[in-house]
Amino acid sequence: MTNPAPETPERPSDFIRDIVAADVEAGRYETVVTRFPPEPNGHLHIGHAKSIALNYGIAREFGGRFHLRFDDTNPEKEEQEYIDAIQEDVRWLGADWGDDLFYASDYFEQFYEWAVHLIENGLAYVDELSADEIREYRGTLTEPGRPGPYRDRSVEENLDLFGRMRAGEFPNGGPVLRAKIDMASPNINMRDPILYRIVHASHPRTGDEWCIYPTYDFAHGQGDAIEGITHSICTLEFENHRPLYDWLIEHLPVPSVPHQYEFARLNLTWTVLSKRFLLRLVEEGRVRGWDDPRMPTIAGLRRRGYPAEGIRDFAAAIGVSKADSTVELARLEFHVRQVLNRDAQRRMAVLDPLKVVITNYPEDGVDELDAINNPEDESAGTRSVPFGRELWIERSDFMEDPPRKFFRLAPGREVRLRYAYFITCNEVVKDEAGEIVELRCSYDPETRGGDAPDGRRPKATLHWVSAQHAVPAEVRIYESLFTRPDPGADGDLLDDLNPDSEQIVPVCYLEPAAAETAVGETVQFERLGYFCVDPDSEPGAPVFDRTVTLKDTWARLQKQAAKR
Ligand code: ATP
C-alpha cells in the first residue's frame, strides 16, 4: 500500500531519515519502500517495536510503502502460531502493511535459480567439509582462512551436487553451498559464507517441498531486491554482513538494488530482549506464556495494559542512532503513564481491605454519589458510586498511633472519603490476637460530595468501596522480572530472575463500575495505579493486572539529573 504523502512533512530527524530524505531529494527512487523482516521463531518484543516504528514511520512520512516480510528460512524453529501472533502485534502497534505481506519462502524457487546462477559463474561451490572443518579452514579474526579441498570443483560437479542436495540425497549436516569469495578477507563473513544447508524439516508454509534452505545472508538481500525495498534497515550486528549483502546483489541478476543501513538496537534496563531467552522462560514455565504481563513482548505489554500509543511515543522519544546505549525502563513507563493518565477511567478499589462502620449512618441506607470518570477528559462524564453504612478502606490508610507526618485516618481524626463524606474515627475494634478488624466512625451528613459548608478541609482524602456493593476481584501486582537493572551482567540470567515479580492478591474489593471494565481495558484505581483486566477473568470474578504505578520515577530521575 502506498501511503499518501503527508501535507506538511513533519518528521522526526535522525541519520537514517536524513539518508532517505537525501535520496528522495536526489530523485534516486520513485517510491521509498521499507520492510520489517521478523523471523517467525518467537513473539515480537519491545525492541522489535522500535524497528517497526522506524520502518513504518519512514514509509508513512515519505509517502512510501511498508512491507511485512517473514524471514522464514529456518523451518526447525518456525511456527504458524508465531506468524499469526506477529501479524496481530504489528497491526496492534498501528503499522499498516496494506497488501504488502510477504514471505521469504515464496522466493525459494527464485533463490534456488540464483544459487545456480552463482555456480554457473564460478561464484559458488558445494563443500563437503564437516562443520568443524569449515570452522577450522575459516581462520580467526587474527588469522586468514585457507581454501578447502572442494573449493575448486568444476561447475558441472557443483551443479550436479547442488541438484542432488535439493533432491534429498544427503542427510542433515551433509554438503553445503558456499559463495566463492575470499578465504583471506579481513571480514570473516566474506570467507566463502554458506548460502544453503540441508535441513530435513517440514516448513510451516512449503511443507516438505524443500530439504535445502537458504541462509539469512542469502535470503535477505535477495528478498529485498525482489520486493524493491529501497532502504533495508537493520540493527548494528549486521553491519559487517553488508559487504556480503552488496556482493550478492552485485553478482546476481536481481530486479532492483536495495541498500542496507544499520542502527543501534534497543536495550532496556531491567529487561532482556532476546527471543531465545524469552522462549526459554516460556518453555521452562517460569512465566504464564509469551503474553505474561511481565514479558517485554508486545503480547505481554498489551496484556499488562500498555497502550500501543505509549509504546509508539516511547519509540519516537528515544529516537534512532548508531551508538549502542541502554534506555531506562522508567522512560517507557513514563510514556505509558502519560497516555493512561489522559485516557483511563478512574475507579475505586481497595486492595488490602479494612472494615469501616459508619455508626451514625442508617442500617440499610444507600446513597448514590457522583464521581468523575476522568478529570483529564470532561467528555468521559460521571458515574454513580454507591455508599453505605459499611465500607472498605485501605489498611495502610489507618494508623492507631500515627507518626508526625502521617495525615490519613487515626483515632479522633477526620478525613475525607473521595466523592462522599468526611468521617471521624471514634473507636478501633481488635480481635483476640490484637489485630485491628474494624474502625467505628461517624460521618458528617453536611459534607456530602466532599466539601464542608464551614470550609474545613481534612488533610487526607481516602478511596473506599461500599462493603454491601463491593465486587471481589483478584489483583496481580507485577514488578520487574529481574532483580537488577542489568540482568545477566554477573552470570546466568536465570539467577537474576525476581522470585516476587508476580504477587497475587486473591481478594480485593471493587466499586461496581470497576467490575464492568472489559477485558483488555485499563483503568486507574484511584491512588493505587493503573490496572488492566486480564483475560483470565471470569464473569463475576474479574482479574486485574497492575499495568504501572502512579509514581513517576522517570520524571524524578530527570529532575535529579537537572539538579546535578
Ligand atoms: P532477538 O535479537 O530478540 O533474538 P532477532 O533479531 O533474532 O531478535 P528478528 O525476527 O530477526 O529477531 O528481528 C526482526 C527485525 O527486528 C530485525 O530487523 C532486527 O534487526 C530488529 N530487531 C531485533 N531486535 C531489536 C532491538 N532490540 N531493537 C531494535 N530492533 C531490533
Ligand code: MG
Ligand atoms: Mg535476527
